Amino acid sequence: MxxxxxxxxxxxxxxxxxxxxxxxLAANSTFTRILLSCGTSGTILDANNFTWIGDIDTKYISKEASQNSIIPYQDPNVPTIPFNKARIFTTNYTYKFPLSPGRYFLRLYFYPTNYSNHLAADSFFTATAGPYTLLSNFSALITVNALNYAYLIREFSINVTSSTLNLTFAPSTEHSNAFAFINGIEIVSAPDDIFSxxxxxxxxxxxxxxxxxxxxxxxxxxxxxxxxxxxxxxxxxxxxxxxxxxxxxxxxxxxxxxxxxxxxxxxxxxxxxxxxxxxxxxxxxxxxxxxxxxxxxxxxxxxxxxxxxxxxxxxxxxxxxxxxxxxxxxxxxxxxxxxxxxxxxxxxxxxxxxxxxxxxxxxxxxxxxxxxxxxxxxxxxxxxxxxxxxxxxxxxxxxxxxxxSMVENNLAGLNPVPTLQNTIDSNRANGKKSNKINARIIGLAVGVPCAILLFCLLVFMFFFVTCKRQKKNEKESEDGKISDGTTVWTPLSLYGISNSKSEETNTTVTGIGTGTGSYNSSLPANLCRHFTFTEILAATKGFDESLVLGVGGFGKVYRGEIDNGSTKVAIKRANPLSEQGFREFQTEIEMLSKLRHRHLVSLIGYCEENNEMILVYDYMAHGTLRQHLYKSRSSPLTWNQRLEICIGAARGLHYLHTGAKHAVIHRDVKTTNILLDEKWVANVSDFGLSKTGPTIDQTYVSTVVKGTIGYLDPEYFKRQQLTDKSDVYSFGVVLFEVLCARPVIINNLPKEEVNLAEWALFCQRKGVLEEIIDPYLRGKIAPQCFKKFAETAEKCLAEQSLDRPTMGDVLWNLEFALQLQESAEESLSLIGGTTSGEETPSVHHGRKELSDEPSTDTTTTSITASTISMGGRSIGSVDSDGLAPSAVFSQLLNPKGR
Structure with a gap:
């Protein structure tokens, strides 16, 4: 704490x-609704039976602008109306809407794609409505990529005081070849007092x-x-x-x-x-x-x-x-x-x-x-x-x-920064603030400005008492206890200076603080490399924003180079406002320092100087598995590649559960925590939530629930009893995600289709699973392979953990499925059709098939390895030097997942 x-x-x-x-109060007396389909003519009904009017046939646009209609290729997942056409502007242009004075909702529809000779990446523009700046230097493409959307609808509420609303689109002057575009415009009357x-x-x-x-x-x-x-x-x-x-x-x-x-x-x-x-x-x-x-x-x-x-x-x-x-x-x-x-x-x-x-x-x-x-x-x-x-x-x-629009009638924000976990599911459980401040202290600061010295003294005393009390509550939480019900939760910072005793060593560990005090590290410097902050600055060119690979719950991840540029690395720097704090930082180091496996991401070192928490990993050239399943600009992964990646991840998880001295439960298995190196080898990552498994005389670990919605084991959530079968459940979701190439949660689908695990299980049991798989895979999966893969995923998602297979069994089945696929490819007997005689490519994204890699796992340290034969294929099991139990795991001030 x-x-x-x-x-x-x-x-x-x-x-x-x-x-x-x-x-x-009195509402806008005249009702108006305008649905304008831009770049087209005539009238057409959308999916909700609303009538859209082509802007060419209206008085809202001039004759000159009516020549700029472009018909793009349309993603089949995007609604046809109003996104099937667009109006392109290479110079400033204004729509003029005659309206009665009053308040209106204004909705702008954007589908960023390549329009004829206009590339989506070149679209940067400003949009204004009367005196209001709605968008500035706006890139719809950057926005949809960051949000994992295919299209955008931006809704504004404006007060029209004249008889005409001027809506202007202006290409950015900061970018060459910049242009503006719009697919649809909606204007609806609103009550004048709706925002009073x-x-x-x-x-x-x-x-x-x-x-x-x-x-x-x-x-x-x-x-x-x-x-x-x-x-x-x-x-x-x-x-x-x-x-x-x-x-x-x-x-x-x-x-x-x-x-x-x-x-x-x-x-x-x-x-x-x-x-x-x-x-x-x-x-x-x-x-x-x-x-x-x-x-x-x-x-x-x-x-x-x-x-x-x-x-x-x-x-x-x-x-x-x-x-x-x-x-x-x-x-x-x-x-x-x-x-x-x-x-x-x-x-x-x-x-x-x-x-x-x-x-x-x-x-x-x-x-x-x-x-x-x-x-x-x-x-x-x-x-x-x-x-x-x-x-x-x-x-x-x-x-x-x-x-x-409190300042200069402006509503325009900056374009978002691309994130490592390219989702809005999702799951918005990462990168959270934790600077929680008691409101009564804030009131004191404002109400007694002349007594600053007294205020500071009171604050110090308050936090000192509260910290001691909260630390006791936190320990009780970890032990499965609760308070007597009389202590009310108050917002406190998780990121400050604290002392916590390690159960293993019974020594005091001084946490990273916001002050300038010294840092007494208990981190395992003898097991991984310690970097100075100066070295980190040099590796990232002073944390150059152009080197940002993404942003996760812990903080930003930078691409860097160490050892005079000879080694590429990924450098994860903690955001001081992140709720993923010192405990997860220490857990990650302790776990990865003592675990070495070909399919676990390698931790090179860390830095904890200058109140920083920085982790240095091997660079994973191809990013996360999720990035290559959907919303990807690169070619889709072949089915064989997906199988090999799943097998690699299963090997890593199997080693965690059985190969280390003490079993480790990952607790956050998902496609964004499976990283791919330059050879497309899968590496399980992010051990900040990991737990050592139960002892011999126990069957589970009692702990507060943490994980990610959509992947979370329902039995673990209900009972707060963590087992290695919780990882098996999450991995089953990953298998269906790989097969169907869609997010695990899509809220705008019909209720039965929102949750991928539930929907895939339903389709599997009805015998229609092949209808929801990735269209790219149709005709490319051997029927027996498909059956074995689907059955494996289904068993992983059994409601009761006792009915789920072990990760070793999952691995065996995936290896067998790959053998079935390879055998079938020789006879070209594939599900949904044949390959018409063409050979399955042996090279994808410039790399050899993973089957060319040695099948026996290796380790970077001098560790005893044993090989288990499964169906003619070998699975390396690597023993580490042991992972001792530790009290320093994920933040437990409040038992909430991330």
């Missing part, structure tokens, strides 16, 4: 304002009203139907045609509570203070709560993590409605609301604010963010016991986040 210093308070002091619901927060106050104790300006513009960052399914625009209320997304992709880690719906015939009745257009009934008829176990609820926060642009004001709108008996009266369910690790609301009681069960209520908060680039906004709920509430729980039905 680490504690913050008082300097963090000023750094992360943000202003909160709370808005209680007010009666609806004029009665709100800053949350600093000064009772000052928030300076709301009705002319302010907003950008919709998130609109979530919490606990429910995604809602299409046709399901929205008030003729606003908003879409509502499933919130599960934004839940922090594995602690995602429980979802429920209105199945007790509770009638949703909007009180006079809540206009019906605020949110549809469907939002209030579903919810997410922390769960039925009060003791578990006291040990974690129900948390959502939402990436936003730093340096802007944000309006957060929370939607609440009690729909679950027996919650019918005041003081039955009371909770805290935290935003960005600060207390936004205490003693929040939905019944008290709404007036009863089935009555919606919404709350608005305004926060200020500082800095530039992207940041994670944290939203968390936790039971508040100060009123001796009946149930220790919290609930949320919906959440909206809007960026506000």
């Amino acid at each position: 680490n504690c913050p210093t008082s300097s963090l308070i000023l750094k992360f002091l943000s202003l909160l304002c709370i808005h209680f619901t007010v009666p609806a 927060v004029s009665t709100a106050y800053f949350g600093d104790g000064t009772n000052t009203k928030f300076p709301y300006d009705p002319s302010m513009a907003f950008q919709t960052m998130y609109r979530l139907n919490v606990g429910g399914q995604s809602l299409a625009s046709s399901q929205d209320s008030g003729n606003l045609y908003r879409t509502w997304d499933d919130d599960s992709n934004y839940i922090f880690g594995a602690a995602f509570g429980v979802t429920f719906q209105n199945d007790t015939n509770v009638t949703i009745e909007y009180p006079p203070t809540v206009p019906q257009y605020i949110a549809p009934v469907s939002v209030y008829e579903t919810a997410r709560s922390m769960g039925p176990n009060p003791q578990i609820n006291l040990q974690y926060n129900l948390t959502w993590v939402l990436t936003v642009d730093a340096g802007f004001y944000y309006l957060l709108r929370f939607h609440f409605c009690e729909i679950q008996y027996p919650i019918t009266k005041v003081n039955q369910r009371v909770f805290y609301i935290y935003i960005n690790n600060q207390t936004a609301q205490t003693q929040f009681d939905v019944i008290a604010y709404s007036g009863g069960i089935g009555k919606p209520v919404y709350m608005d908060y305004v926060v200020i963010t500082v800095g530039s680039g992207q940041m994670d906004m944290w939203v968390a709920l936790h039971p508040d016991l100060s009123t001796q509430t009946e149930y220790f729980d919290a609930i949320l039905n919906g959440l909206e986040v809007f960026k506000m």
